[in-house]
Structures are given as C-alpha cells and as structure tokens.
Amino acid sequence: MSLLDVLDVVRAAGPGDVFTGPNLPQWRPRLFGGQVLGQVAVAAGRTVEPGRALHSLHAYFLRPGDPAVPVEFAVERLRDGRSFSSRRVQAVQNGVPILSGIASFQVPAEGLDHAEQAPDVPGPEELTSDAELLADVDHPGARRIASSRPVEIRHVDPPVYLDADPSRSPRQSAWLRVPGPLPDDPLLHRAALAYASDFTVLEPVLRRHGLPWATPGASVASLDHAMWWHREARADEWVLFVGDTPSASGARALATARMFDRAGRLIATVAQEGMVRLPGELLS
Numbered sequence: 639m640s641l642l643d644v645l646d647v648v649r650a651a652g653p654g655d656v657f658t659g660p661n662l663p664q665w666r667p668r669l670f671g672g673q674v675l676g677q678v679a680v681a682a683g684r685t686v687e688p689g690r691a692l693h694s695l696h697a698y699f700l701r702p703g704d705p706a707v708p709v710e711f712a713v714e715r716l717r718d719g720r721s722f723s724s725r726r727v728q729a730v731q732n733g734v735p736i737l738s739g740i741a742s743f744q745v746p747a748e749g750l751d752h753a754e755q756a757p758d759v760p761g762p763e764e765l766t767s768d769a770e771l772l773a774d775v776d777h778p779g780a781r782r783i784a785s786s787r788p789v790e791i792r793h794v795d796p797p798v799y800l801d802a803d804p805s806r807s808p809r810q811s812a813w814l815r816v817p818g819p820l821p822d823d824p825l826l827h828r829a830a831l832a833y834a835s836d837f838t839v840l841e842p843v844l845r846r847h848g849l850p851w852a853t854p855g856a857s858v859a860s861l862d863h864a865m866w867w868h869r870e871a872r873a874d875e876w877v878l879f880v881g882d883t884p885s886a887s888g889a890r891a892l893a894t895a896r897m898f899d900r901a902g903r904l905i906a907t908v909a910q911e912g913m914v915r916l917p918g919e920l921l922s
Contacts, residue, residue: 669703
C-alpha cells in the first residue's frame with residue numbers, strides 16, 4: 639500500500655460528510671500521527687468548494703491510533719464565507735476520537751508578500767539518505783526506514799536515531815520528499831507535506847539535550863500539531879525542513895520548523911508540542 643492509497647480517503651455511504659481511510663503498516667503498535675494529519679487534510683478539502691486552498695490546520699492528538707483499524711473522518715462544515723471556509727474534523731476509531739482538528743481554506747488573493755530566506759546548506763544530492771544509513775541496523779524501526787518508509791529523508795546534520803549530537807544544538811535541517819511522482823492535485827501535495835512534517839519535527843528537542851531516539855526508557859509522543867501553508871509546492875520534489883526548539887519544561891517540549899522548496903521559497907511553517915518523558919537518572 640502506498641502513501642497515495644492512504645491519503646485517498648473514501649466517502650462513506652449514508653448522510654453527512656464522513657470518510658474512511660486505510661493505514662500504512664507500522665512497526666509500532668500505534669499509528670503514525672502524520673498519516674492521520676494528511677488524511678484529515680484530504681477529508682476536509684473534499685467538502686470545500688474547488689479553488690479554495692488549504693492554508694492552515696490545527697490538531698490535537700487525543701489517543702494513540704490502532705494500525706489494525708481503519709480510521710473514520712467525520713467532517714463538520716463550520717463556515718463558508720466569501721473568502722474562507724472552515725472545517726472541523728474528528729478522526730475516530732472504535733467509536734472514540736483519536737484526533738480532533740480544524741482546517742481553514744482560502745480563495746486565492748493578492749496581498750503583501752515577504753518571507754524568510756532558506757539557510758545555505760548542502761543539497762540533497764550531496765547527502766546520504768537515512769535509508770542507506772540504517773540499512774544494516776537490526777531493529778524493526780530501522781528496517782522500516784530502510785525498506786518502505788514513504789518519505790525519503792536526508793539529514794544535513796548527523797541524524798540522532800542511534801547516537802546523540804555532542805554539540806547539543808537546538809536546530810537541525812533535513813531534506814525530504816515523497817519518492818516518485820504524485821498527481822497534480824494541490825490538496826494532495828499539501829496533505830503529503832503534512833504527513834512528512836511529523837517525522838523529524840521533535841528531533842531538535844532530543845538533539846538539544848544530547849539524546850538519541852534509541853534512548854532506553856524514553857517516551858516521545860505528539861500532543862498537538864499546527865501547520866500553515868504559505869505557497870504552492872510539490873511534495874514529490876525536495877523540501878528543506880529546518881527545525882528548532884524554543885522551550886522544554888514539565889515533560890513537554892515545543893518544536894517549530896520552516897519548509898523551503900529548492901528555490902529557497904518558504905512554503906510552510908510547522909509547530910508541534912510533544913510529550914517527552916525520560917527515566918529519572920537522565921533528568922539529574
């Protein structure tokens with residue numbers, strides 16, 4: 639099953655705006671949050687008048703999703719104005735919500751235009767993919783990344799899957815893309831970027847504290863996710879994901895990121911708060 643198959647949510651029979659979507663296989667017993675974000679974007683977009691582009695999505699992760707159970711997406715039409723449309727979406731499994739989100743769509747308009755510039759970093763052609771770096775690692779997560787993850791990632795800074803970053807930098811950059819061409823549907827590309835945005839967004843938190851993903855006893859989970867799309871871009875072309883972390887406290891950490899296309903245009907901004915729990919000896 640491909641990412642395209644999963645994002646192509648299907649309208650359910652009966653009244654109301656209800657859609658269902660399958661799940662990509664997971665190595666962990668819970669759904670990847672980015673998948674649900676992307677599906678929410680598509681479900682909401684399929685209830686909006688053509689020509690209105692998704693420009694923001696705000697979501698709370700309420701419960702871990704079950705990879706063995708299809709997700710149902712119930713869309714509520716909150717408002718359709720002259721320029722903006724708003725939708726609330728509940729992602730439901732077994733009768734209870736696992737995610738609640740609101741998406742907003744806008745008619746194209748002229749206005750002020752400025753943007754932060756992309757940092758000067760090596761291009762993806764100069765870097766090694768995470769799949770190649772982890773190809774010989776005997777771990778289910780590493781095997782998943784090496785063989786079938788639907789987003790290719792190439793870290794500019796050394797990844798922190800297995801080893802900590804001794805510099806303890808609060809910032810990192812990585813290139814990402816969906817390998818293979820996607821259809822020319824702007825909503826689909828924005829949904830795929832939402833999917834991809836959840837992979838490395840919290841990594842600067844671990845990097846800042848000298849911790850790898852493989853830290854024994856560590857528990858990291860997304861609590862909420864916000865994303866703003868500024869300009870059109872394709873998810874099947876390289877996107878630079880530049881992240882940082884302004885704060886961590888109370889077993890929660892905030893991470894933000896900017897997404898740039900190959901021309902250096904700012905195409906999207908992401909913010910996520912995550913739960914980060916560690917064994918007591920690592921907090922001393």
